[in-house]
Amino acid sequence: MNDYLSEVFGDGGLFASRFPGYEMREGQVALARMVDEAMRGGRHALGEGPCGTGKSVAYAVPAVHHAHHEKKRVVIATANIALQEQLVRKDLPMLASVLPWPFTFALLKGRNNYVCLDRMAESEARGELRGLYFDDQQRQVDEVLAWAEATKTGDVSELAFIPHAQVWSKFSVGSEECKGDGCPFRDDCYAERAKATAQGADIVVTNYHMLFAHLAVRQATGQDLVLPAFDLLVLDEAHEAAEIAREFFGFTLSEHTFGRLASAAADLGNKQLAGELRQEAQRLFAALADFARSPRHKKRLKAPAFANDAALQRALGKLVALAKARAEDELADKKERATARNLAKNATTAAARLSEGLAQSNPACVYWLDVDNKGRTKLRSKPIDVSDLLRAELFARCPSVSLVSATLTTSGTFDFVRRELGVPEGALEVVAETPFDFASQALLVVPERLPDPRDADFIDEASRIFQHVVDACDGRTLGLFTSYRNLNAVYERLDGREHRVLRQGDLPRAELTRLFKEDVGSILLGTESFWTGIDVAGEALTGLVIDKLPFPPPDDPVIDAICERDPRAFDNYLVPLAIIALRQGVGRLIRCKTDVGVAVILDKRIAEKGYGKKFLKSLPPMLTTRRVENITRFLEEAAYARAS
Incomplete structure (x- = not known):
């Protein structure tokens, strides 16, 4: 065991002296040793830590050590919010109080996890926060409003309840709706504050969606715009990474997608175009629903030209032209131009995805129709394989990626997860022993x-x-x-x-x-x-x-x-x-x-x-x-x- 790991985990070490009844767990130490070796030697690693191993502390100790001693930023990505909260509320504060190496850490979530002051003001101005909900939703609105007056972070997880999606949509925006520099609340933005805090942190805890957004933006722009630049990466719950990547790099289109664009057209003052967009989207998705229910349809789409989107595409083209003109209008205010730029971008993306989905034009992807029990139809797509993408954009560009989970092996080997995620040859491997009998x-x-x-x-x-x-x-x-x-x-x-x-x-x-x-x-x-x-x-x-x-x-x-x-x-x-x-x-x-x-x-x-x-x-x-x-x-x- 490396000396510092002995000092932390060993009998008579820092944990033993701090926590009465502490027992060293061989599996935890084996995982920590593997992560340390990977970070020290610029290698990738695969580690399985069964329940009870204490895997989050096992990788966090070497992460803190390398962040402090080598001035390397570490990103820890997880599949769910519960583990993120455990890391920033329990594990990392505990290590900060026990370890002799000062370090800072930050939690960075997706933009829609933070209250948006601009969206909240717009919802208030439109009267959308009063008298429009069932009683339980109105109670939630009132509680969110009261919390928003006092919060210092704007993080929705501070609430004692999970807001209904329809309620929270009046208080938050996704990255595609954010007005960026054109927002009048830019200087007070909670999401931007969290991002700034992460920029100065030694360890950044985030989720897979943020990580994959970072890879996508970096691939497109060559810049680190979503997450701060990092040197070392830990993927916890790595058995879920491939499916989350497929979800992220795929897309979903529904009548609601185009309904939002129609509302944006109305906000720009063109109600006729808004009506045209809604009408054509309704017509197209009704046709898709009929096709999905027909006896000849299998779930996966394999034959193009089963629906005609020409009218909707024409309406989208008009919307893009309208939005671009408004974005370049020097008489419009900064916020209005930023909103128009977002709209032009979102409408262009929706048009391209619609065309791709109906034509099934990318052989690396699958396309299908989902119909719910209310007859609402979604056009969906996912990449079939994400291994090449992750190999090129993740493993080839980050010196050390450590993948950990309680369930990474099948039949005693890591072969399956290697293939799924594109893990290069030569990665370290450890299967920690269970502490249970x-x-x-x-x-x-x-x-x-x-x-x-x-x-x-x-x-x-x-x-x-x-x-x-x-x-x-x-x-x-x-x-x-x-x-x-x-x-x-x-x-x-x-x-x-x-x-x-x-x-x-x-x-x-x-x-x-x-x-x-x-x-x-x-x-x-x-x-x-x-x-x-x-x-x-x-x-x-x-x-x-x-x-x-x-x-x-x-x-x-x-x-x-x-x-x-x-x-x-x-x-x-x-x-x-x-x-x-x-x-x-x-x-x-x-x-x-x-x-x-x-x-x-x-x-x-x-x-x-x-x-x-x-x-x-x-x-x-x-x-x-x-x-x-x-x-x-x-x-x-x-x-x-x-x-x-």
């Missing part, structure tokens, strides 16, 4: 004689076993489902007389999680968003039931394109993707050294198909059985062991 803490059950998940009688049998788990665990069960159909079918069959049943969709995710933790003995049923991020340690969670192996849906356009390109896509892509998702789901069960629980997978393919061995090899080393009856015995023996 899974052989005594967890039981994996794959029930015998299960129907195939596609069979008609699967749901009845799955519900019967789910009820058995609930009874054995006295409630305290989390059900993770691959579809709302399965979730609702099990919900209808569960006996909810003794235990409260919480279902995704009935309440916000955060509220469901809080109730599940507090109401010990309750049952929580969730789909995709509950497979990751939910952290329920202790007695509230004993049973985990997973309905199916989480393969991506077969009609996913990206999956369809990958399968076209690669005849072995099932083994090379679908299985690894499902393994990572399953590992995330199973990872909800054991969150600390005193947790005990059972994981039940209701998909016999994991035990009976050849590829099932890859899934089993990737899971923690739990005791395994195919007999549901062994659940009660395991829990009784675990309880006895804890009591003795």
